[in-house]
Amino acid sequence: MDRVQSTSPQHPAGPHGGADRASPSTGGTGPEGGPGSRRAAAQRQQMRQDLATAAMELFASQGYEETTVDQIAAAAGVARRTFFRYFRSKEEAIFPDHDDTLVRVADLLASAEPEEHPLDVVCRGIKEVLRMYASTPGVSVARYQLIRQVPALREREIAVVARYERLFTRYLLGRFDTGESIPSGWQRGGEDDSMLAEVSAAAVVAAHNHVLRRWLRAGGRGDVEAQLDHSFEVIRRTFWASSAPGARRRGSVVAPGANGTPGDAGVESALSASPGGEVLITVARTDAPLDVVVDSIRAALSGARES
Numbered sequence: 001m002d003r004v005q006s007t008s009p010q011h012p013a014g015p016h017g018g019a020d021r022a023s024p025s026t027g028g029t030g031p032e033g034g035p036g037s038r039r040a041a042a043q044r045q046q047m048r049q050d051l052a053t054a055a056m057e058l059f060a061s062q063g064y065e066e067t068t069v070d071q072i073a074a075a076a077g078v079a080r081r082t083f084f085r086y087f088r089s090k091e092e093a094i095f096p097d098h099d100d101t102l103v104r105v106a107d108l109l110a111s112a113e114p115e116e117h118p119l120d121v122v123c124r125g126i127k128e129v130l131r132m133y134a135s136t137p138g139v140s141v142a143r144y145q146l147i148r149q150v151p152a153l154r155e156r157e158i159a160v161v162a163r164y165e166r167l168f169t170r171y172l173l174g175r176f177d178t179g180e181s182i183p184s185g186w187q188r189g190g191e192d193d194s195m196l197a198e199v200s201a202a203a204v205v206a207a208h209n210h211v212l213r214r215w216l217r218a219g220g221r222g223d224v225e226a227q228l229d230h231s232f233e234v235i236r237r238t239f240w241a242s243s244a245p246g247a248r249r250r251g252s253v254v255a256p257g258a259n260g261t262p263g264d265a266g267v268e269s270a271l272s273a274s275p276g277g278e279v280l281i282t283v284a285r286t287d288a289p290l291d292v293v294v295d296s297i298r299a300a301l302s303g304a305r306e307s
Contacts, residue, residue: 045100048086050076052096056142059094064150091156094143098160101132105164109171118175119200122168123232126208129164130228133212137220144216165205172197203238207231 054075058067069090073083087093105125112121133140147153176193211231215224 044086047076047078047082048096051078051083051086052093053139055090055093056139056146059146060142064146064153091150091152094146094153095156095160097132098163101129102163102167104128106167109167118172119204119236122171122201122204123235125168125171126164126204127225127228130208130212130224133216134220134224141216141220144213161205161209165201168201168204169198172201200235203235204232207235 051072055067055072058071058075067090069083070080072090072093073080076083083093087096105128108125108128109121112124147157173194176197208228208231211224211227215222215227
C-alpha cells in the first residue's frame with residue numbers, strides 16, 4: 001500500500017479540546033491571518049481537492065486496489081512527493097476535508113458561551129461535519145458508494161469519525177471540570193458525569209451518522225439538516241428533561257424548569273381559574289419569544305402547586 005507517516009505536529013483544540021485538532025500548514029510569507037497566509041491556505045486547500053478529485057476518478061474508473069499514488073499524482077499534474085505533502089496515503093485522499101472541519105469544530109467548542117447547554121454546543125459542532133458533506137452532494141454520494149466496496153476505506157472512515165467523538169467527549173468532560181454552572185438534568189454527580197459525557201458524545205455522532213447515511217442512500221436528496229435537527233430533539237428529550245435557570249438554547253432563553261416544548265396539552269386557561277387562587281408574579285424579558293414566556297409562567301405555576 002502507498003503510505004508514509006506524517007511528521008506534522010498536532011495542536012490542542014482550545015480550552016475544552018485536546019490533541020485531535022489538526023492545524024494544516026499554510027506556508028506563505030504574509031502575517032498570520034494576513035492576505036499571504038490566506039492565499040497560501042486557499043492554494044493548499046485547492047491542491048488537496050485536486051488530488052482528492054483525481055483519486056476518486058481513478059478509483060471509479062479502474063478500481064481502488066489497482067490505483068497507485070503515482071497515478072493519482074500524475075492525474076493531478078504533480079510529483080509523487082507533492083502528493084505526500086498533503087496526504088499520508090491514498091485512502092486518506094478520500095477524506096480531504098476532515099482536518100479543516102475538525103479545526104472548525106474545535107474552534108466552535110472553544111468559543112461557545114458558558115450559558116449554552118453543553119449538549120447544544122456539541123450538536124452545533126457535529127452539524128459542521130454534516131454541512132461539509134452536504135456542500136458537495138455528488139462527491140459525497142460517490143465517496144459513500146466507494147467506501148462501501150473497500151474495507152480499507154471503511155476502516156479509515158471509522159477512524160475519522162472517532163476523532164470527532166473524542167473531541168466532543170473531551171469538551172463535555174471539560175465542562176464538568178471547569179466549575180461552571182451545569183444545566184439541571186445534566187450533571188448527576190460522581191462517576192455518572194463522565195459516563196454521561198461519553199454516552200452523549202457517542203449519541204450525537206451516531207445520530208449524525210444515521211442521518212447522513214440515509215441521505216447518501218437517497219442520492220443526496222432532501223433537507224438533511226432538518227433531519228439532523230429532528231434527531232437532536234430526540235437526544236435532548238432522552239438526556240435531559242429540563243434546563244437550568246438562565247441556561248440558554250442558542251438564540252433564545254430557556255425558562256427555569258421549562259421543557260422547551262411549546263403547546264403542551266393540559267394547560268389550564270387563566271380565564272377559567274378560580275377566584276380563590278393565589279397571585280403569581282413572574283418576570284420575563286420584553287424581547288423573549290411568546291412560547292418562552294408561556295413556559296416560564298407554566299414552570300412557575302408548577303412550582304407553586306408543588307410547594
